Amino acid sequence: MAEKLPDPLERLIHELSRLPTIGKKSAQRLAFHLLKAPDQRARELASALVDVRERLRFCRQCGFIAEGDLCSICTDERRDSTLFSVVEEPFDVLALERGGAFKGLYHVLMGRLSPLQGITPDDLQIASLLARIDASKTTESPVREVILATNPNVDGDATALYLSRLITSRGISCTRLGLGLAVGSSLEFADELTLRQALDSRRALEKPMP
Amino acid sequence: MLIKELQVINFRNLKYMKAAFDTGIHVIHGGNAQGKTNLLEAIHLLVTGRSFRTTMDREMVPWTRENYEATLIRAQVEKGGFEERFLLSFNSSEKHVYVNGNPIPRLGDLLGRINAVLFTPSDLQLVRGAPGLRRRFLDVELSQISRPYLHHLQRYDLALRQRNALLKQHQRRPALGDELVAWDEQIAVHGSELIATRAEMIEHLSTIASGMYGEIATGTEKLTLEYKPNPSRASGDATAIASQMRAALAASRNDDIRRGATSTGPHRDDFDFLIDGRAARDYGSQGQQRSCVLAMKMAELTLMESSTGEPPILLLDDLMSELDESRKRAFLQSLDSRIQTFITATERDLVTSLVSPRSVWRMEDGHLTEES
Ligand SMILES: Nc1ncnc2c1ncn2[C@@H]1O[C@H](COP(=O)(O)OP(=O)(O)OP(=O)(O)O)[C@@H](O)[C@H]1O
Ligand SMILES: [Mg+2]
Ligand SMILES: [Zn+2]
Numbered sequence: 001m002a003e004k005l006p007d008p009l010e011r012l013i014h015e016l017s018r019l020p021t022i023g024k025k026s027a028q029r030l031a032f033h034l035l036k037a038p039d040q041r042a043r044e045l046a047s048a049l050v051d052v053r054e055r056l057r058f059c060r061q062c063g064f065i066a067e068g069d070l071c072s073i074c075t076d077e078r079r080d081s082t083l084f085s086v087v088e089e090p091f092d093v094l095a096l097e098r099g100g101a102f103k104g105l106y107h108v109l110m111g112r113l114s115p116l117q118g119i120t121p122d123d124l125q126i127a128s129l130l131a132r133i134d135a136s137k138t139t140e141s142p143v144r145e146v147i148l149a150t151n152p153n154v155d156g157d158a159t160a161l162y163l164s165r166l167i168t169s170r171g172i173s174c175t176r177l178g179l180g181l182a183v184g185s186s187l188e189f190a191d192e193l194t195l196r197q198a199l200d201s202r203r204a205l206e207k208p209m210p
Numbered sequence: 211m212l213i214k215e216l217q218v219i220n221f222r223n224l225k226y227m228k229a230a231f232d233t234g235i236h237v238i239h240g241g242n243a244q245g246k247t248n249l250l251e252a253i254h255l256l257v258t259g260r261s262f263r264t265t266m267d268r269e270m271v272p273w274t275r276e277n278y279e280a281t282l283i284r285a286q287v288e289k290g291g292f293e294e295r296f297l298l299s300f301n302s303s304e305k306h307v308y309v310n311g312n313p314i315p316r317l318g319d320l321l322g323r324i325n326a327v328l329f330t331p332s333d334l335q336l337v338r339g340a341p342g343l344r345r346r347f348l349d350v351e352l353s354q355i356s357r358p359y360l361h362h363l364q365r366y367d368l369a370l371r372q373r374n375a376l377l378k379q380h381q382r383r384p385a386l387g388d389e390l391v392a393w394d395e396q397i398a399v400h401g402s403e404l405i406a407t408r409a410e411m412i413e414h415l416s417t418i419a420s421g422m423y424g425e426i427a428t429g430t431e432k433l434t435l436e437y438k439p440n441p442s443r444a445s446g447d448a449t450a451i452a453s454q455m456r457a458a459l460a461a462s463r464n465d466d467i468r469r470g471a472t473s474t475g476p477h478r479d480d481f482d483f484l485i486d487g488r489a490a491r492d493y494g495s496q497g498q499q500r501s502c503v504l505a506m507k508m509a510e511l512t513l514m515e516s517s518t519g520e521p522p523i524l525l526l527d528d529l530m531s532e533l534d535e536s537r538k539r540a541f542l543q544s545l546d547s548r549i550q551t552f553i554t555a556t557e558r559d560l561v562t563s564l565v566s567p568r569s570v571w572r573m574e575d576g577h578l579t580e581e582s
Contacts, residue, residue, distance in 0.1 A: 115379060121389065158392040158395070162392040
């Protein structure tokens, strides 16, 4: 029979193994590591965990990480509130912000449609997105375009398609983030698939004269 | 494509073997149950990452396991003028693949790195067996020669599982319409690419296989392959097929909801072998059916060469016990000496009396020795 571990250790292993991508074995390894590490290491980790929960939350409006009720993007007066970008996770906002080119506001879905994982539209921040769009209609800056920036895979594509029908039926233009060549890559070395997607998502450089 | 050096350790009854090979025909002979097929199986594992005989890796682990740690298959491969190193290792609990020392995280990404055509006695099932076997054949071949095909195949498969999961939720959540459309679109977009590619592949295969069959059968009978897509009237380019699929999916929606499964799409495709217009499955003799498969495999080899620019490796298991004398002779003599070919046979003479091989090996109780 294996020796039973002391309770506090069992509890730590149990809690760690509930985290995504961490299995029973990794949880054990982490728990023993923390037990062996200097006292201060564990305390810092604990206080960081508590801090994150106490000081941060998700923006009431867009779902991005916020210190207060609203995030720093939603409260920024210079942002274009007629343009929305819809993303799957708060992380994706950071990625788009790093680009610096997007000047509108965000809406985080907190996931993507996936019947296999039991994720339905009700589990995502879709009702709140539609409510935001509808509410803006009576203001002086109604939403005019929604960019669907979900991931370019099956689930992300299906989610985008589902949303686009809801959004365009409200008379608002809806676009999908273009796919294609990475900046700095050369056509010569692009693989067949990337080239085809780049071709499919091509756009006119200038509109022809009417 | 050339396997220059091969090493197999602890694979089924093969304890240890290491050998170097050149182009041309290599004969591996030995009595029944000595390990000849095991050797071809080991080579083929490097092509797809999966066994052509079993879905369970632990069946390939040797029964006697004193000092056993892992099974290793290692090859030095010449491809497009470059040398690449392949290593596949597994035991009952883990499996790893390395190419040039770098781990390949997904088995699917191994496909297409070593190109090979395999012929085994069980391939007769390609003519006789269930449609799923023929689809699997198409998928393995097409994934080897076309990255976009593999891409669409993986996505189609996921979209299909998602749609089916959604259909099954219908009883609990009746208002699925808009959600279904989102998955229908994924099925149409990726499925149409699969159908268009398969149609093109089968048309090419049919033309080439027809010529090959003429050589092997030496008669006047004519072999053709006929694609039977689903939806059944799918035709045109991928864009056209996608809109046909959208319509078919919409038409079968209520049925699908009732059954909890998707009834339209390339996961229900099939193709037929026709000899003089009649289905070989129903009317062909055993020898005719074997010749059909062999002709198609040789057509596959030609197609692979033209799309990758290099002839693949050819693995022929027990070919000699399959065909009559004249078909055997015609086939062996049609083999191209640039192609690296591994042939197993119970008697050395079965092969060497018909063609001159590059090397001859004897397999005995899992030990491989070269003969002069
Ligand atoms: N996991 C395993 N461990 C050890 N031996 C195994 C294992 N799996 C199969 N074998 C043995 O390998 C032998 C079969 O080898 P193989 O199928 O390669 O025979 P073969 O030489 O192709 O014979 P044939 O001419 O009958 O086709 C059998 O004796 C079988 O018992
Ligand atoms: Mg055999
Ligand atoms: Zn916000």
